[in-house]
Amino acid sequence: MNFTLPPVEELIANAHVVRLPMRVKFRGVTEREALLIHGPAGWGEFSAFLEYGPAEASRWLAAGIEAAYTDFPTPLRTSIPVNATLPAVRANQIAGVLANYDAPHTIKIKVAEKGQHLDDDIARVAETRRLFPDAALRVDANTGWGIDEAVSALLKLSEFDLQYAEQPVPGIVGLARVRERLRSHGVELKIAADEAVRKHSDPLEVARLGAADLMVIKAQPLGGIQAVLDIAAQSGLDVVVSSALDTSVGLAQAAALASAVPQLPYACGLATGSLFAEDVTATPLLATAGQLPVRRVAPDEDKLRTLSVTTERRTWWEQRVRECYEQLMAPESHN
Ligand SMILES: O=C(O)CCC(=O)C1=CC=C[C@@H](O)[C@@H]1C(=O)O
Numbered sequence: 219m220n221f222t223l224p225p226v227e228e229l230i231a232n233a234h235v236v237r238l239p240m241r242v243k244f245r246g247v248t249e250r251e252a253l254l255i256h257g258p259a260g261w262g263e264f265s266a267f268l269e270y271g272p273a274e275a276s277r278w279l280a281a282g283i284e285a286a287y288t289d290f291p292t293p294l295r296t297s298i299p300v301n302a303t304l305p306a307v308r309a310n311q312i313a314g315v316l317a318n319y320d321a322p323h324t325i326k327i328k329v330a331e332k333g334q335h336l337d338d339d340i341a342r343v344a345e346t347r348r349l350f351p352d353a354a355l356r357v358d359a360n361t362g363w364g365i366d367e368a369v370s371a372l373l374k375l376s377e378f379d380l381q382y383a384e385q386p387v388p389g390i391v392g393l394a395r396v397r398e399r400l401r402s403h404g405v406e407l408k409i410a411a412d413e414a415v416r417k418h419s420d421p422l423e424v425a426r427l428g429a430a431d432l433m434v435i436k437a438q439p440l441g442g443i444q445a446v447l448d449i450a451a452q453s454g455l456d457v458v459v460s461s462a463l464d465t466s467v468g469l470a471q472a473a474a475l476a477s478a479v480p481q482l483p484y485a486c487g488l489a490t491g492s493l494f495a496e497d498v499t500a501t502p503l504l505a506t507a508g509q510l511p512v513r514r515v516a517p518d519e520d521k522l523r524t525l526s527v528t529t530e531r532r533t534w535w536e537q538r539v540r541e542c543y544e545q546l547m548a549p550e551s552h553n
C-alpha cells in the first residue's frame with residue numbers, strides 16, 4: 219500500500235453499512251451489501267462478496283481505505299466508454315434488462331450460468347445480436363466451462379461476431395489452451411482473463427505466460443487504484459477496467475482508475491449501476507450513451523438511513539473489517 223493505514227477504530231466509527239436491492243439477479247444475488255467508509259479524501263467502499271475469506275477480502279478493504287484517505291489520480295480523460303452488462307437472463311427478458319442502459323454500444327453477455335445449457339447461451343447471444351445489430355458483443359463465462367465445452371461453445375457463439383470471450387474456463391493454462399484450440403479451428407476470438415488475474419496469487423502470471431489477449435482489472439479485488447495501475451503497467455497487455463458490482467461510491471473509484479490507465483482500447487464494465495434498483499445517492503454514477511462520468515461520489519444521508527442494514531449485519535461487517543485489517547497489518551501482506 220502506498221499510504222499509512224488509519225486506526226481500525228477510526229474506520230469503524232466512520233463506516234455505514236447498506237444493502238441495495240437489484241433489478242435483476244446477478245452473480246446469484248438480488249441484494250448487495252456494502253460498507254462505506256468516510257475519510258479525509260472522501261468516501262470509499264468495502265464490499266467484498268460475502269463468501270470471501272479475510273485474505274481475499276483484505277484487498278477490497280485496502281481499496282476502500284485508499285479511496286477514503288487518498289486523492290484519486292490525475293485523470294487522463296473525463297468520461298469512460300462503458301459496456302452494458304447483461305446477466306444470464308432468458309431471451310424474452312433481454313430487451314427489458316437492456317432498457318435500463320442508455321444507448322449501449324458494447325454489451326457483455328453472461329454465459330455458462332449454473333443450471334443452464336449452451337442452447338440458453340446461444341439464444342441469449344442471438345437475441346442480443348438481433349436487438350443490437352451494430353453493438354460490440356462480448357461474453358463472460360466466469361470459469362463455467364471445461365476446455366472442450368468452451369471450445370465448442372465459443373465456436374458456435376463466435377458466429378454472432380464477438381469482440382472477446384472473458385474467462386471461459388478456470389485457471390491460466392486453461393485460458394491458453396482454449397485460445398490455441400480456437401486458433402487451430404481458424405477462429406481468432408480474443409480471450410480475456412478475469413478470475414485468472416484477480417483471484418490468482420500473482421496477477422501478472424497471465425501476462426507472463428501469454429495466456430490471454432487482454433486483462434480485466436478491478437479496483438477493489440486487486441487492492442486499489444495504485445496497485446492496479448502498477449499491475450496494468452507491468453503486464454503490457456490491453457486492459458478493461460470492470461466493476462465489482464459496487465455501489466456508486468465504488469464505481470467512482472473504478473472510474474478514477476479507468477481515467478488514469480494510459481490506453482483504453484475497449485469499453486469498460488462500469489455501467490453496473492444500472493443493475494441496481496436503489497443506490498446510495500439520488501444521483502448515481504450511470505452511463506449516458508455509453509459514457510460514464512469521472513467524479514467523486516458521496517452517499518446521501520437519507521439513503522444511508524433508509525438502506526442501512528440490521529444491527530446483526532452491521533456487527534458482522536465490523537468483525538470482517540477487523541479480520542481484514544489484521545491481514546493488512548501482517549508483515550507478509552502483499553498489499
Ligand atoms: O464487466 C462487466 O461488464 C460488469 C462487471 C462484472 O461482470 C462482474 C462484476 C462483479 C463480479 C463478477 O462476477 C463479474 C465479472 O466476472 O466480471
Ligand SMILES: [Mg+2]
Binds near residue numbers: 358360385412413434
Ligand atoms: Mg468476468
